Amino acid sequence: MYQRLLGHERIRKFLLRCDHELAEEIRREGCPRCSGRLHQANYLRKPRGDDSAPGPVFRLSFCCGVEGCRKRATPRSLRFLGRKVYLGLTVVIAGVLGQGGSGVGAGQLQKLIGVSRRTLRRWRGWWTTLLVESRFWQAARGRFQTPISAADLPRDLLDRFPGNARDRVTALLRFLSPLTTNSLLESPAF
Numbered sequence: 001m002y003q004r005l006l007g008h009e010r011i012r013k014f015l016l017r018c019d020h021e022l023a024e025e026i027r028r029e030g031c032p033r034c035s036g037r038l039h040q041a042n043y044l045r046k047p048r049g050d051d052s053a054p055g056p057v058f059r060l061s062f063c064c065g066v067e068g069c070r071k072r073a074t075p076r077s078l079r080f081l082g083r084k085v086y087l088g089l090t091v092v093i094a095g096v097l098g099q100g101g102s103g104v105g106a107g108q109l110q111k112l113i114g115v116s117r118r119t120l121r122r123w124r125g126w127w128t129t130l131l132v133e134s135r136f137w138q139a140a141r142g143r144f145q146t147p148i149s150a151a152d153l154p155r156d157l158l159d160r161f162p163g164n165a166r167d168r169v170t171a172l173l174r175f176l177s178p179l180t181t182n183s184l185l186e187s188p189a190f
């Protein structure tokens, strides 16, 4: 059921709207260093494996307008997992379809996502090792009464959220979004 979300215009728009809401919270707070007024200073991104995206894609971000400060403030994102080139949605769906039992074989998954087998393996390692060893995970996993199975990520995590495929993927991206502003995702796993 997750496969259908790939290239789905509605979820794309929905996640963008979520990102705008998160950005608005940051903008209202002002500069984290001097409380100065923040100006829009988005990054242009070209997500790979996402040829269906019309036009340029921006990672929403701000820059302090105060001369001599100019600190950058980048909000959490439900669309981008770190600075890497793939959309979070792609990494989640590739993760769950690659777990087996999804009816999608390895070769088919490669074609569907448009990445090499090696990249898929790295992502697998990101879910089962890098993520679960992160400080974020150590703190966040306590939110679930029954422990999440690291070997069964991301499916076990998706299963904890209610609703349809779109609701679950969105909830998972929101759950992981604190990671999108720190350095775990700068790792070579992506």
Ligand SMILES: [Zn+2]
Binding pocket: 031, 032, 033, 034, 035, 036, 064, 065, 066, 069, 070, 071
């Ligand atoms: Zn400032």
